[in-house]
Amino acid sequence: MSMVMLLLAVGAYSLATATFLIHVVGGKQWSRRLGDVALIVGASAHAVAWGLRLAAFGYRALAPLPEQLSAMALFAVAVYLLVSLRVSLSAVGAAVAPLAAIASVSAYFFEAGGPPQTVPPSGLWVPFHVGPTLLGYGVFALSFCLSLAYLVQERQLKGKARSGIFRRLPSLQTLDEWNHRFVVWGFVFFTVGIVSGSWLAKQRWGELWSWDPVQTWSGGAWVLYASLLHLRSVGWRGKRAAQLVVWSFLFLLVSFIGVSMFFPGRHGVQTTWTRNS
Amino acid sequence: MDSELLIVGVNHHWSPVEVRERLAIHPDKVPTFLQRLTRYRGVEEAAVLSTCNRVEVVLVAREVEEAVNVVTGELVTSEACSEKILRDNLLEYRGREAVRHLFRVAASLDSLVxxxxxxxxxxxxxxxxxxxxxxxxxxLHRCFHKAFSVAKRVRTQTGVANRAVSVSSAAVELASKVFERLDDKTALLIGAGTIGELAARHLLSHGVRGLLVINRNFERAVAVAKQFEATPMPLEELSQALLWADVVIGATAAENFVLTADVVRQALRQRKFRPLFLIDLSVPRNFDPKINQLDQVYLFDIDDLAAVAQQNKEQRAREADRAELIVEAEVDSFMRWWRSLEVTPTIVALRERLERIRQREVEQFLASHPELDNALLEDIRRFSRALLAKFLHSPLTQIKREGGKKEKLYLAAARRLFQLDPGEDDE
Structure with missing residues (x-):
């Protein structure tokens, strides 16, 4: 059943991607509204799929990497929808929807491969470590989308607004302000995740910081985001801030996906199909 | 002998402003003007519309030629304008044309912009x-109300009204893509000439919080600033003003760049890279085009703005075609109502309607009393016909006899009281 819901989410996210693109390029209002609806349907199905999955496997469901990406995408879409109640970021959906589609597809194929195997050390790590970290990553993903929209809008205006896309995108001020807000929120959750992670590491491995590859790389990402926040206060706003957010998020993704896959260390993220083991 | 809807006047299609301004009727003088018109026997109803683009008199009149003469005479006596000039410029719309014109004016399809x-x-x-x-x-009551509802339909159902088509409004549209809101932003006007004033007024009407005015001749800056409750500043304090302003309008007659990339770069650093939106309305240009290469600065010159406005105009023209279809449909509906407002069709319709009611009631009564014999049956039918004829006699005579200024009023009242136009409501 959770697979069916996940498939529904994949379909809705894909539809949202298509309709948002039609809106941004062609300026059709109906397609923006359809995109919003598709995104809401997608997020609801996705959340139900997650609920069922957690009910079936407990916290173990969160161990595999594709599932973590899928949770992160769900957080991103949910926060996007909540924020949309207050401010129209319409065209940003064109960036959020494809990310959600990709992440839920990867989860779908992973689940098709079999149940999760890795057993978590204790029930506590999920609510205190994995939860806040993935929420933080989801919010960072949103700020990444806003930064892309900012860079597109900035090019439009610098290029004297010849194409009309500039009408569908929010103002630079809105994109920049919400981008900053998302970086702050994401940073807060990310920090909570790292602190609780260190505490759990002390419980499990006996030391707060052990230069485990995942720890090291996410520490690097944390430093990047911290400096981003600092640089803003000395005038790195707008385009420069947006570019920095894009690079920081790409770094975060590499540290999250790449390192988990190639230097798993002892962090216990399941990255391989495990049907036969 | 039937009355006609008629619009007589001048508008921007044919007449230059020199003529229009001489004919313009001040709103306070509207009552006396209209009273004079309706004193003429052939003029049944009258209204007037006087804006900077048009002076148009809307009439319901019996003798069209006579009515045109009357209006011409009144317009000539009311303002200093010779009859010859007026005759050369006068436009006339009759019947269906007049209705369409009024609807198009209300929907802003006939506007200059x-x-x-x-x-x-x-x-x-x-x-x-x-x-x-x-x-x-x-x-006229119905015609104007229809016109207002056409305008509403056009506004909500087409995109005619939602694009910026002038250079000034294109500037505001672009500014609103840099800044989410303008009411906490400050504008700086460099060059206090007519064009600059216009642009500043446009920005202020869109809610810009404050305005600074800089001019080479400081007295002039003070004079213009006073008009807008703005702050005048001398040219030497330009770099200071750049720290306070978010939107900068350049409209001087200077031959050289008033604003160079270096000055702006320096100002940006001091303002911690808060964005700047620059509009250069001058020819030759006031702002060095290289400024646009700086981060956080968006520079548009007059040609850039005109290009955006032109795009919007084309879009608007497509929307206007859809609006014309709405107008046409509403004109049809009004004309149907208008044609029905004549004596003979109204009397026929009234008779038919009451006759139908009489027959239905009589037959129902007879059906529920099968015991009545045939002679009595015929008597009852004859009685009901006589009763109806008596009831109708007085109103029908009144309608036939009226024929004067109140004829349409009686006809409209009759149609409404007896619901002769099913499905037509008044608004």
Missing amino acids: VGEPQILGQMKDFYRRAVATGSVGVV
Whole structure:
């Protein structure tokens, strides 16, 4: 059943991607509204799929990497929808929807491969470590989308607004302000995740910081985001801030996906199909 | 002998401003003007619309030629304008043409800038004055109300009104893509000439919080600033002003760049890279085009703005085609109502309607009393016909006899009281 819901989410996210693109390029209002609806349907199905999955496997469901990406995408879409109640970021959906589609597809194929195997050390790590970290990553993903929209809008205006896309995108001020807000929120959750992670590491491995590859790389990402926040206060706003957010998020993704896959260390993220083991 | 809807006047299609301004009727003079018109026997109803683009008199009149002469005479006596000039410029719309014209004016399809919203408000105001004067009857009442509802339909169902088509409004549209809101932003006007003033006024009307005015001749800056409750600043303090402003308008007659990339770069650093939106309305240009290469600065010159406005104009023209279809449909509906407002069709319709009611009631009564014999049956039928004829006698004679200024009023009342136009409501 959770697979069916996940498939529904994949379909809705894909539809949202298509309709948002039609809106941004062609300026059709109906397609923006359809995109919003598709995104809401997608997020609801996705959340139900997650609920069922957690009910079936407990916290173990969160161990595999594709599932973590899928949770992160769900957080991103949910926060996007909540924020949309207050401010129209319409065209940003064109960036959020494809990310959600990709992440839920990867989860779908992973689940098709079999149940999760890795057993978590204790029930506590999920609510205190994995939860806040993935929420933080989801919010960072949103700020990444806003930064892309900012860079597109900035090019439009610098290029004297010849194409009309500039009408569908929010103002630079809105994109920049919400981008900053998302970086702050994401940073807060990310920090909570790292602190609780260190505490759990002390419980499990006996030391707060052990230069485990995942720890090291996410520490690097944390430093990047911290400096981003600092640089803003000395005038790195707008385009420069947006570019920095894009690079920081790409770094975060590499540290999250790449390192988990190639230097798993002892962090216990399941990255391989495990049907036969 | 039937009355005709008629619009007589001048508008921007044919007449230059020199003529229009001489004919313009001040709102306060509307009552006397309309009273004079309706004193003529052939003029049944009258209203007038006087804006900077048009002076148009809307009439319901019996003798069209005579009515045109009357209006011409009144316009000539009311303002300093020779009859010859007026005759050369006068436009006339009759019947269906007049209805269409009125609807198109209300929907802002006939405006100099198609889609500009002011015209509807002005029209409502002039209509109210005519109503207060008592010169509006049943036909103009319905015609104006239809025009207002057409305007509403056009505004909500087409995109005619939602694009910026002037250079100034294109500037505001672009500014709103840099800044989410303008009401916490400050504008700086460099060069206090006419063009700059216009642009500043436009920005202020869109809610810019403060305005700074810089001019080479400081007295002039002070004078213009006073007009807008703005702050005048001498040219030497330009770099200071750049720290306070978010939107900068350049409109000087200077031959060289007033603003160079270096000056702006320095200002940006001091303002911690808060964005700047620059509009260069001058030819030759006031702002060095290289400024646009700086981060956080968006520079548009007059050609860039015109290009955006032009795009919007083309879009608007497509929307206007859809609006014309709406107008055409509404004109049809009005004309149907108008044609029905004549003596013979109204009497026929009234007779038919009451006759149908009589027959139905009689047959129902007879069906529930099968015991009645045939002779009595016929008596009852004859009685009901006589009763109906008596009831109808007085109203029908009144309608036939009236024929004067109140004819349409009686006809409209009859149609409404007896529901002769099913599905037609009044608004």
